[in-house]
């Protein structure tokens with residue numbers, strides 16, 4: 068959501084900024100703009116729609132290529148996605164330009180005050196008040212100190228925001244401020260970058276500084292200075308980005324999503340790498356919780372959003388089964404409003420690919436306020452959620468650019484299994500060789516996923532044949548139920564189709580009324596180990612819907628003969644233990660949704676209205 072780029076250095080600023088914005092396109096946006104400061108003049112250009120519209124406008128009337136600059140891709144919150152609402156916003160004197168990610172909650176009141184003082188507004192955005200306020204602060208102090216003006220501005224703002232500004236008063240300086248919304252500095256040689264994530268500058272430098280809450284940074288060619296809102300200098304958190312630029316390229320695929328689906332075997336393998344020591348003990352990435360703390364835990368609450376929430380639902384089955392600790396799973400945006408019962412013996416697991424989802428961040432902060440411990444499962448090193456957690460397991464999936472999560476989901480599952488096993492280890496609930504056996508089963512998964520990916524052509528053909536369907540239903544039991552939810556979510560996100568998932572047992576309590584002749588229903592059948600009651604019940608469910616004319620698309624283990632007579636279409640899975648089955652069962656559903664969306668001509672990397680990292684609540 069909202070991409071931010073800023074550059075100060077000897078290279079042509081405009082090129083660097085537009086290139087950076089293109090690398091942030093995956094975050095989701097509906098307009099884009101730049102401001103370049105050269106020879107004491109500020110020039111802004113902004114356009115609704117795709118970045119290409121901005122490129123065309125810049126080609127028609129090119130601003131100076133050098134100087135310093137800032138750029139933005141906007142995901143509309145206040146005001147429609149129009150040219151005028153796009154960022155940057157400037158003050159009436161065209162002295163400062165500001166870009167923003169987040170929501171300024173007290174903008175309506177501030178706007179009235181600014182209008183009373185003579186500011187003329189042109190947009191419907193909350194951001195524009197920041198440009199006027201910053202300009203007022205700069206002018207009233209009369210000292211040309213943009214950073215100090217930014218600090219005073221931020222103290223007047225409420226909400227979550229990242230602001231980046233340039234001013235004609237100090238043409239060698241980019242200033243940025245951060246509250247909640249992500250912001251990271253890239254340190255170069257004689258040049259510096261700022262962006263909402265490292266993808267924007269990774270082609271230029273991999274030395275990064277993560278900014279903390281309520282910090283302001285001043286970037287010049289040869290210096291980076293971080294202060295708090297009072298102006299006291301503070302240390303930013305420096306780190307090295309271990310993704311290289313090529314990891315964020317399409318690598319011969321037409322879409323990032325196709326590439327990322329195919330990368331899943333490697334992503335799963337990398338997430339498992341080095342976890343099991345010679346002595347059979349498991350280790351996690353950052354564990355600031357002692358074994359004693361973990362032995363004290365009497366309840367686990369998992370909080371997450373979107374696809375990460377589905378990973379959490381699957382984790383519950385594994386953790387409760389292996390550790391015998393009650394485990395709730397909450398949609399992050401609902402969590403703190405239900406007044407959850409939390410205490411120091413509650414372990415909260417926050418699952419977030421980006422580490423920046425505002426709903427998840429706010430939910431985990433609420434948990435920490437109640438003195439619960441927080442363990443983060445995250446893909447982005449140095450992002451806010453892991454930084455504020457007591458323990459972290461990174462998912463090592465590499466950068467995921469497609470907005471709809473694929474490889475990070477599988478790696479989140481692996482991380483959840485690791486956490487479950489780690490807890491079982493620490494609490495003495497499993498022998499070392501039991502843990503080793505499950506780790507070995509997990510270690511066999513990359514190979515299973517690889518082989519499965521080689522057999523997906525019939526699934527693609529099936530998806531294309533359903534491109535005109537209006538609805539697809541998904542059914543599952545046990546861990547197959549969250550898999551069904553994820554399959555339905557993928558179809559909604561990518562193909563813009565109505566799709567719904569149900570626990571197969573719930574079918575008879577209502578959803579069965581939806582079944583009509585020809586309706587495609589995807590059913591996820593538990594694997595070998597789960598045969599018996601669970602398996603037989605779902606086979607009955609398949610029969611029930613088929614008897615009512617549904618087109619049954621059955622996802623089952625390849626040697627499961629019992630489902631064949633009732634499957635109009637059969638997608639065969641490798642033989643894996645039930646609890647681990649989501650690692651394979653999800654794959655055909657990703658391919659199904661992706662192919663169906665492509666058949667409809669949709670952009671699977673940047674689905675409409677969606678953002679990769681949702682930094683507003």
Ligand code: G6P
Nearest residue numbers: 372373374375419420421424472
């Ligand atoms: C957005 C994305 C989803 C993602 C969700 C949670 O809605 O479009 O793909 O699952 O956020 O994101 P997180 O980064 O917290 O996992």
